[in-house]
Amino acid sequence: MSGQGGGAGEEDRVRQFTEFRKRMNERILAEPNQVVRRFFALDTQTYQAGALDVKTKELLGLVASMVLRCDDCISYHVAQCREAGVNRDEMFEAFSVGLVVGGSIVIPHLRRAVDFLDTLESGGAASPSAHDHG
Amino acid sequence: MSGQGGGAGEEDRVRQFTEFRKRMNERILAEPNQVVRRFFALDTQTYQAGALDVKTKELLGLVASMVLRCDDCISYHVAQCREAGVNRDEMFEAFSVGLVVGGSIVIPHLRRAVDFLDTLESGGAASPSAHDHG
Amino acid sequence: MSGQGGGAGEEDRVRQFTEFRKRMNERILAEPNQVVRRFFALDTQTYQAGALDVKTKELLGLVASMVLRCDDCISYHVAQCREAGVNRDEMFEAFSVGLVVGGSIVIPHLRRAVDFLDTLESGGAASPSAHDHG
Amino acid sequence: MSGQGGGAGEEDRVRQFTEFRKRMNERILAEPNQVVRRFFALDTQTYQAGALDVKTKELLGLVASMVLRCDDCISYHVAQCREAGVNRDEMFEAFSVGLVVGGSIVIPHLRRAVDFLDTLESGGAASPSAHDHG
Amino acid sequence: MSGQGGGAGEEDRVRQFTEFRKRMNERILAEPNQVVRRFFALDTQTYQAGALDVKTKELLGLVASMVLRCDDCISYHVAQCREAGVNRDEMFEAFSVGLVVGGSIVIPHLRRAVDFLDTLESGGAASPSAHDHG
């Protein structure tokens, strides 16, 4: 059980997690492993505008994260989608694709995704300021 | 690491999680997204008695959740199985199928499932009163 | 090994598969199992235009299928994407998201997806005429 | 694409696959690797009658195989379920649990499962005579 | 979101988790389910020296755990790898294989793996003293 609770504690946890992610990403990129560093660079490049716009690409990242059931990745792409202008109805349509493709096993992640989206919409968490890797 | 601890803290976490699940399910079903709402209705219908009885269907849901390694879903179906009359030996036989099919990667989820089952059996957590989606 | 070969044999296999899918879908929907039938109806509804357009939704279905590594689903959504106006560059950008999120394990499926796309573009396979479930 | 076609070719393929499985299992068990051999023995033991009967355990194996999307395992457990007395309506209820938990990504496997069940019911394929590992 | 924070709290959580794992493993092995008990014995046997040495086998367990994205299993094998003499550069090369094969969905688990490795290297957590199952 994940025991996620929402409310003020939720905001703290979002802040704590954002700091953890930032700190560990810096630590990982400071390692002399070129494959890992290149993978991180490629990950950033993947979501840049090209033939598809950023909004569409972030939605793709969101649904991929839902069906693979990674809470951190889902939260990250929910925040990025909001930054890219995805509104709540569009977000739920993306959620619905993830739910139908991935099945009921996705439901606990959907609950946490909606809780996180609510926290973002109530202003309780700053969006990540730059692409920092799921 | 999931840092699950058991004991009195475990009971609190079960209660907190049950409330979170209930609150978020209500919030999700209040959204105007018909696909999501229909999926939730279908999920409830899936476990109703038919050619197979409720006990068998909940066992199927439990093993599916184990091999897909979703702690919330496992806890949910463990509680539903108990409600449907599955005893401890039957529960462990279902666990054994999940473990052999899914492999040692299932072990951490098995530990948490057994901890949750112990909490239920010691009366420390109310079972969910109605089917509320994994 | 999947032993996919391409060329004229590829066109035959696409035709054979399309017929198999159509025949089995009809057979499944003729069964008196209401949950299965409702799931199929919900699957069709998921990709209809709403807050997101059909093109975006089919791209979401495509990337979800890639990271979950289901060849039949990938072929199906590649065909649907083409119907919805996705061009080759956009298709490859969707592929790139699936590849980076899902990792090198996706590569064999990417090869078959590109082979199938080539067959479609050379006119060797009719697109499915209606949504018929992955 | 899996290009499964059904009919007489289907019966041949079932026979060919059954022989392949038998031959390779013997070859694997002839290797001096004790972990692999013990795993195979454990796999056989898992489905023997205990607190749960064989029919229930085979249904558990079937649904686990569906949500993990392994065609060979699904075919195997469909055959074992039939041997254990599971009728067509019960089989479809097990399919429905696998479909709802696992999502639309399961649909291509469901089509092949139903095709295989049809082949079995028309007498076109002998059931495996003993537990031989998925 | 997993809200892992690092620092002194991290050491406490590692200790708490190690105790939980030990206690639950004992509880599981005390059950009269022979399949589960044999699976645990087989799991221990798997990583013993044979044609491949312990170091290589623990690296195999680590990468398998990464691509299957199980934090507890990753932590466990990171600790076992260190015990077997794997240095930091070797660990990161194993991480890089897991990352490239498994894709960006592995990144959140990589962050937690590196955080756990840092805790181990700073002496903040005792390694498990015997093989105790992921």
Place this chain on the structure above:
Amino acid sequence: MSGQGGGAGEEDRVRQFTEFRKRMNERILAEPNQVVRRFFALDTQTYQAGALDVKTKELLGLVASMVLRCDDCISYHVAQCREAGVNRDEMFEAFSVGLVVGGSIVIPHLRRAVDFLDTLESGGAASPSAHDHG
């Protein structure tokens, strides 16, 4: 069902598959999608000797492919492992780790892996001459 048969037909299928892989890799790399091309380059770089030798890295790729259950990737790494000097006993120990971590759902892939290894050992299939992506 995968209907893999072995024997002379197996050698043909290996040759056909190797040609398909080579042709499609060239086709994919000829596309103007830089993310996809960089991912392929990174995939090649991942398995080059570094802190860990090529043999160990190919074993890591093999076990990762087994637990993720990708036949093409397994075949590819089995061939690369042989090139790197992995003998049959070592290969089966790697298989045993994949089997125990991934569970019985891996068994059908193990059968095909052993069949492919037998074909390689009987000289029936040329190993890939360079790293060409799973």
